[in-house]
Amino acid sequence: MNIEKMVEIGLLFEQYKELLTDKQREIVSLYYEEDYSLGEISENLNVSRQGVYDALKRSEKILKDYENKLHLVRKIQEQEKITKTIIDKIVDIKQDLLQNRDCANLIPKVENIEDICREMLK
Amino acid sequence: MNIEKMVEIGLLFEQYKELLTDKQREIVSLYYEEDYSLGEISENLNVSRQGVYDALKRSEKILKDYENKLHLVRKIQEQEKITKTIIDKIVDIKQDLLQNRDCANLIPKVENIEDICREMLK
Structure with missing residues (x-):
């Protein structure tokens, strides 16, 4: 994974994680903080690989949308x-x-x- | 209106106003910042008095819910x-x-x- 993106999502997650659902928060944490792969998360949470991928993309969009409105990280x-x-x-x-x-x-x-x-x- | 509540909602509104819809933002601003009455807002925006009241209550709840999660004002x-x-x-x-x-x-x-x-x- 691209390091800049990891830092970016990490900063956004730190500020806005409470605005995600429990499941989204868990998946983002495993992927961006614990460095699990999509396959590992899929296996651990019993969600399809595509489901994990979609949850990550959706969560990233939510975090970015909040930053665009509140500018907390900035x-x-x-x-x-x-x-x-x-x-x-x-x-x-x-x-x-x-x-x-x-x-x-x-x-x-x-x-x-x-x-x-x-x-x-x- | 109770002055503490006015200050409280004013502070929350300042931080989280971008998370309200345009209509909610307009109504909260008129009521809490411009000191319009429910009746005056109803007349100006062509919304029922009850509609203005409901929008205010709904907006206050949204602002408080965000503060409970992000604690920005605190x-x-x-x-x-x-x-x-x-x-x-x-x-x-x-x-x-x-x-x-x-x-x-x-x-x-x-x-x-x-x-x-x-x-x-x-």
Whole structure:
């Protein structure tokens, strides 16, 4: 499977999985997260290979349709980019504080903000 | 109308309006954003008063069901709370820098982070 597609569907699935049916969720998870083949899923779930394929295609369409309307994946990626920018700027300030020790008392305060930002990226 | 409900539906509508039909979106907007009465909406859209009422109830249920699955409003509120916390901490650091002028060169850098955070709240 194409790696870009795997990442794309993985990100969409993470955000919108609750909007799929239990069966769709199970099939997408087995295929995209657990790396089962269509044949293996078919055997495990006792669904025809074509049935598994159709469920995957249908689920992918549902996930993409929701992203086209809500843009959650895009927004989260933008948010992460901003958070990383803030971390870079905080690290830069920390470097300055370490070099000029006159305001060393500020280092813990700056590090506290860095911690909060890193927590947001988890 | 109860103000808490207005705020609640307003927040949900902001996040999930794209998941309503055009007609549902129009009715929710007129009622919750433009403060039209059921009677006025009925007259304007040439739909029975009961039809407007049913569309509102149905739309509210759809919006709430999506929030129960995706928790977007809750997540955005949590995100805003964290951003406000960072701003408070940045303002505190700025105060320290203004009082101890040894590191005054850091003030623009700190203000830059504050600006980025305030932009996120818009």
